[in-house]
Amino acid sequence: RWQHVIREEVAKWCAAYDDEGQSSWKFPWKDLTLFGGWKAAAQIDRNPELQGLTGFRKFVAALPDDPHAVLEQAIELLQMPHDRVEGLLYRILMTLPGWAGHLRYKDRELEIRGEAGDSLLQLLAILLSYDMALYTNSSYNQERVSGWKRNLTEDIEAAADWALPLDLAQRLIWQSAIEHAFEQKLRLNVVSAGEPVAVSRPDVQAIFCIDVRSEVYRRALESTGLNVQTMGFAGFFGLPIDHRVPGLGGSQARCPVLLAPPVRTTDCKSGIERSEFDQLIFQRVDARESKRTWKRFKEAASSCFTFVETIGLSYGYELFKDSFGLASKSVDEKGAPAFIDNLDATTRANLAQGILKGLGLLENFGRVVLFCGHGSATKNNPYASGLDCGACGGHAGDANARLAAALLNQVDVRSELVARGITIPADTVFIGGLHNTTTDEVTLFETEAADVKVIASLRTAVDQAGIYCATERSARLGGSEDYKNLIAGVRSRSRDWSQVRPEWALAGNAAFIVAPREWTAKANLESRAFLHDYSAASDPEAAVLENIIGGPLVVGSWINLQYYGSATDNVHFGSGHKSIHNVVGGIGVALGNEYDLRPGLPFQSVHNGEKLIHEPLRLHACIATHPEVLDGILERQEHVRNLVENGWIHLIALGKDGRQWARRKSDGTWT
Numbered sequence: 226r227w228q229h230v231i232r233e234e235v236a237k238w239c240a241a242y243d244d245e246g247q248s249s250w251k252f253p254w255k256d257l258t259l260f261g262g263w264k265a266a267a268q269i270d271r272n273p274e275l276q277g278l279t280g281f282r283k284f285v286a287a288l289p290d291d292p293h294a295v296l297e298q299a300i301e302l303l304q305m306p307h308d309r310v311e312g313l314l315y316r317i318l319m320t321l322p323g324w325a326g327h328l329r330y331k332d333r334e335l336e337i338r339g340e341a342g343d344s345l346l347q348l349l350a351i352l353l354s355y356d357m358a359l360y361t362n363s364s365y366n367q368e369r370v371s372g373w374k375r376n377l378t379e380d381i382e383a384a385a386d387w388a389l390p391l392d393l394a395q396r397l398i399w400q401s402a403i404e405h406a407f408e409q410k411l412r413l414n415v416v417s418a419g420e421p422v423a424v425s426r427p428d429v430q431a432i433f434c435i436d437v438r439s440e441v442y443r444r445a446l447e448s449t450g451l452n453v454q455t456m457g458f459a460g461f462f463g464l465p466i467d468h469r470v471p472g473l474g475g476s477q478a479r480c481p482v483l484l485a486p487p488v489r490t491t492d493c494k495s496g497i498e499r500s501e502f503d504q505l506i507f508q509r510v511d512a513r514e515s516k517r518t519w520k521r522f523k524e525a526a527s528s529c530f531t532f533v534e535t536i537g538l539s540y541g542y543e544l545f546k547d548s549f550g551l552a553s554k555s556v557d558e559k560g561a562p563a564f565i566d567n568l569d570a571t572t573r574a575n576l577a578q579g580i581l582k583g584l585g586l587l588e589n590f591g592r593v594v595l596f597c598g599h600g601s602a603t604k605n606n607p608y609a610s611g612l613d614c615g616a617c618g619g620h621a622g623d624a625n626a627r628l629a630a631a632l633l634n635q636v637d638v639r640s641e642l643v644a645r646g647i648t649i650p651a652d653t654v655f656i657g658g659l660h661n662t663t664t665d666e667v668t669l670f671e672t673e674a675a676d677v678k679v680i681a682s683l684r685t686a687v688d689q690a691g692i693y694c695a696t697e698r699s700a701r702l703g704g705s706e707d708y709k710n711l712i713a714g715v716r717s718r719s720r721d722w723s724q725v726r727p728e729w730a731l732a733g734n735a736a737f738i739v740a741p742r743e744w745t746a747k748a749n750l751e752s753r754a755f756l757h758d759y760s761a762a763s764d765p766e767a768a769v770l771e772n773i774i775g776g777p778l779v780v781g782s783w784i785n786l787q788y789y790g791s792a793t794d795n796v797h798f799g800s801g802h803k804s805i806h807n808v809v810g811g812i813g814v815a816l817g818n819e820y821d822l823r824p825g826l827p828f829q830s831v832h833n834g835e836k837l838i839h840e841p842l843r844l845h846a847c848i849a850t851h852p853e854v855l856d857g858i859l860e861r862q863e864h865v866r867n868l869v870e871n872g873w874i875h876l877i878a879l880g881k882d883g884r885q886w887a888r889r890k891s892d893g894t895w896t
Contacts, residue, residue: 230276231355232320236820238263239324239348245811259328260292260347273358284358292343292350299353303360306377313377317352323822324348327813338485404842404875411736414748415847417883428452428679429686430591432584434460434599434614434622435755435777437734438662443756444749445693451686454591455742456584457756459777460616462596462629463580466490468562468620479617479625481780488576489565490628561631561671562624574641577632581647583772585763590653593675593683596629597658597667598622601730605722607808608827612662612730615780627657627670634674652676658687663719663728665694698752701729701838725803725829732831732839734788737781739773740849744883755781759849761881767854774855775862778846782874785844791826792841799825845875852878852887852895 241252242262254262264285267273273281289295296314299305305313318325325348332342360370431446433439435457443455465480469491478486568576581587586594600621601612610619617625632638633655642649654675659668667687672680695715702715718727729752736754738745745756757773764770790798800806800823806814813822831839848855855878859866868874869889876889887895 227359228320230273230278231352231359233820234273234355235263235348235351236321236324238266238351239321239328240810241266243327243810243812247808247811258292258347259344260295260350261290263351264288264290273355278355278358278362280362281358284361285354288354292347295350295354296346299350299357302357303353304374304377309377314349317356318345318349320352321348321821323813323815323824326824327822334482337483403840404845407735407840407842408845408875408877411754411845411847412886414750415738415740415744415879415883416747417879418743419882424454424589426589427454427591429593429595429683430454430456430586431595431597432456432458432462433597433660434458434616435737435757435781436460436599436614436616436662437731437752437755438728439599439660440750440754440756441694441697441752442660442665442690445690445697446686447746448693449686449689451682453683453686456586456758457742458584458758459773459780460598460614460622461625462598462622463583464488464576464625464628464632466625466628468492468624469565477618477620479620479622481616481776482618483776483779488568490562490624491565492624493560493563562628564628570637570641573632573635574638574645577638577642578645578647580629580633581642583769585758585760585769587647587763590649592652592654593679594630594633594653594655595658595669595683596626596655597660598624598626599660599662601663601728602661602719603663603724603727604720606727607806607814608830611826611830612728615731615784616777621659623657623659623668623670626659630655630657630671661719662730664716665691665698666716667691698728701833702726703833725827726833729838730830731784732788734781734785735840735842735845737778737844737846739770739778740847740879740883744849744879761850767850767858770848770850770854771858771862774848774858774865778874779865779868781846782844782868786873787825788831788839789841789843792831792837792839795825795828795831799823799831800827803827803829843873843875845877847877847879849879849881849883851880851885852889854878855889856893 239259241248242255242259244252252262252266254265257265267285268282270282289298300310325345328344328348331344335342360373429451431443431453433443433455439457443457446453447455459481461480465478465484465486466488467476467486467490468479469476469489471492476489478484480486598617598621599614600623601609603609603612606612613619614622616622633649639649656672656675657670659670661667667690669680669684669687692712695712699711699715702718718724721727733751733753734755736750737757738754739757739759741760742756742758745754750756755777757777759770759773761767761770791800795801800814801816805817806823806827807817809815809822815821816823831837855876859869865874869876870891870893872891878885878887878889878895880886889895
């Protein structure tokens with residue numbers, strides 16, 4: 226029982242301290258550290274003493290202010306054997322794995338920016354403080370103290386005798402078998418066309434995120450008859466931006482979480498002066514503060530009941546529309562994104578060159594080049610960021626797409642690129658777009674300078690491709706058999722606040738293919754593969770490939786393992802049933818009145834109620850290069866090598882001609 230009490234108490238204070246504006250009452254000690262805030266609050270909280278932990282407030286008051294000193298005190302008081310300290314502290318942290326993971330994430334965000342964070346250590350100090358108080362308080366209860374001391378030593382002998390259980394060994398064999406079957410099917414779908422064939426100039430080059438949902442859309446767009454070449458690239462499009470939306474407060478890192486974004490950007494109404502833009506920011510901040518004030522009034526103890534009785538019925542019509550998916554589509558009122566800092570031509574040209582080199586797009590530019598980011602549109606969905614772009618840090622990719630297009634349209638940038646050997650034709654126009662993955666509709670931005678006929682053909686093609694995609698997705702979503710209702714049914718999910726499965730997101734992901742599009746163009750990969758375009762011929766030093774393996778591939782493996790864990794053991798690695806989710810502080814969810822944050826995906830994201838939709842397979846990374854090139858990259862990228870050698874990723878070398886198909890084993894050899 227004490228384990229439950231301690232977890233609940235610590236999680237309560239973590240939620241209060243880390244709240245991001247959900248609570249109406251602000252935690253009074255947010256200006257202190259996590260440990261300092263907890264210590265101040267715990268000295269006046271009687272709850273532990275009511276549970277039987279007498280003298281707890283006085284005990285807390287006597288604790289050192291430095292969490293490091295608390296750790297040292299706990300190790301000594303609890304008589305932890307020196308050779309077991311690390312394991313014991315880790316196990317204590319794992320009593321609250323959700324909060325431990327969240328605080329480690331906060332520390333890591335500081336670390337990649339060159340700062341230091343110790344939030345996780347402070348959580349450990351708080352947990353140990355309760356343990357010390359209980360240990361001291363249990364002097365009268367020798368049985369409890371003796372049990373703790375037995376725990377310090379008894380599992381050492383058990384660990385020495387550990388062997389792989391037969392049941393687990395059988396499951397590992399079945400896991401390998403199902404992955405082998407998938408690999409054999411995949412091998413038939415990745416087929417080299419032999420020597421590269423010269424391609425005539427396309428009307429449109431459409432660059433999509435490598436997300437598995439883009440595989441369906443690219444295949445659909447290529448089938449419309451448009452003279453189009455589609456390409457796959459990490460959805461932040463090589464622009465690691467720290468993006469600010471006026472009125473929302475703070476900024477958003479729209480890039481892979483491996484990076485600290487160095488480029489500051491913001492949404493800005495086009496054609497307005499800076500002073501007008503600043504005024505717009507203040508207006509949005511004022512509007513947001515007004516909404517908060519109204520929310521506080523509705524939820525205040527003195528007004529909440531009278532508010533419901535007098536005004537509550539006026540919400541009936543809106544509730545009715547939301548309940549039956551009749552709400553109107555949301556209107557995008559954002560302006561065009563812009564750089565906050567004045568970047569010189571050389572800096573902007575460096576960004577542009579990095580984008581084109583990463584794409585391998587150095588010649589044969591189309592008349593229109595579309596950077597198409599993706600995002601989702603849902604209501605009442607705490608997991609909305611999980612439907613957005615992983616390469617943009619769980620945000621939509623429209624800002625990155627539009628900024629990439631704007632950069633490559635700038636005259637001084639193009640002039641600088643010519644000096645570097647990259648010539649973009651004068652009639653090539655870059656545009657941005659946004660693929661709404663919940664409705665499969667594409668919005669095009671800043672098309673005014675492009676060829677009118679090409680844009681008209683592109684609009685027709687993206688509309689047609691969207692219908693193809695919605696039709697294909699409806700089979701997995703259980704849509705109507707009637708064609709007209711089928712499309713409407715799939716798209717209305719984005720406006721239904723009660724919908725637990727607005728889309729399947731990345732469910733089914735199992736492959737990461739880094740190769741020319743020609744090798745997969747004739748295959749239906751069933752929304753199961755991340756597709757990153759790559760040509761070894763244009764990357765003789767494998768520098769681009771190393772960036773792909775060290776960045777996008779790692780993010781892809783994280784996504785794959787999140788789905789894998791949530792499908793195989795949702796109790797521990799998922800987040801349970803959506804119907805009893807409670808949002809905590811705006812940062813995570815808990816199940817019902819539980820205390821810890823849940824780490825993974827909800828049951829509904831991997832299961833349709835009858836069977837698993839996500840088949841839990843480890844990621845098959847198929848890369849168009851030779852084994853020795855990959856060996857060299859793994860030597861320099863230890864974090865990727867660990868994933869491969871510990872069996873979390875199947876690494877497959879296709880060879881530069883696509884015919885090799887060699888798999889790397891844990892011992893570093895290839896078969």
